Amino acid sequence: MIYLPQFLFNHNKFRYIMIILHPITVGIPSVFRFWKSSSEKLREKRQEYLLHEEVVQELKQGKKNEGVYAKAFADAKGNLDATKAIYIDLIVDEKKLQKKVVEEKKSKEDQADRKEKNKLKKEEKRKRERPGKITMLVFIFLNVFLIFIAKQLEY
Numbered sequence: 001m002i003y004l005p006q007f008l009f010n011h012n013k014f015r016y017i018m019i020i021l022h023p024i025t026v027g028i029p030s031v032f033r034f035w036k037s038s039s040e041k042l043r044e045k046r047q048e049y050l051l052h053e054e055v056v057q058e059l060k061q062g063k064k065n066e067g068v069y070a071k072a073f074a075d076a077k078g079n080l081d082a083t084k085a086i087y088i089d090l091i092v093d094e095k096k097l098q099k100k101v102v103e104e105k106k107s108k109e110d111q112a113d114r115k116e117k118n119k120l121k122k123e124e125k126r127k128r129e130r131p132g133k134i135t136m137l138v139f140i141f142l143n144v145f146l147i148f149i150a151k152q153l154e155y
Contacts, residue, residue, distance in 0.1 A: 048092065055091045059084070065091065 076082035
C-alpha cells in the first residue's frame with residue numbers, strides 16, 4: 001500500500017490523488033464513477049428518485065415485502081419510523097439490482113445476437129466465395145486436361 005501524509009485525506013482536492021495512486025483499495029469502478037458526465041449523474045439521480053416514489057406508492061397501497069420489512073424492523077431496533085425509512089432504502093436497492101440484472105441480461109442477449117449475425121455473415125461470404133473456388137478448380141482441371149490431350153496428340 002502507498003502511504004501518504006494524513007493531511008492529503010482531509011482535503012477533497014487530494015482525494016483524487018489517492019484514487020489514482022491506489023486503485024486497488026478504492027476499486028476500479030469507483031475511479032470510473034468520477035468520469036461520468038453531469039447529465040449521466042442527473043439521469044441516475046432522477047431514476048433513483050422515481051424508485052423511491054414507486055416504493056412509497058406501494059407502501060400507501062399496502063404492498064410490502066414482509067421479509068424485507070422484518071429485516072428493516074430488526075435493523076431499526078423496533079423504531080417504526082426508522083423501520084419505514086430503512087425498508088424504503090432496502091427496496092430501492094433491490095429494485096436497482098433488478099434493473100442491473102435486466103440490463104446485463106439484455107446486454108448478453110445483444111452480444112449473442114451480434115455473434116449470431118457475424119456468424120451468418122461469414123457463412124454467406126463463404127457461400128459466395130465457394131462458386132469462385134469451384135470455377136477456379138474446373139478451370140485448372142480443364143487446362144490440365146487440355147495439356148494432357150495436346151501431349152497425346154503430339155505422339
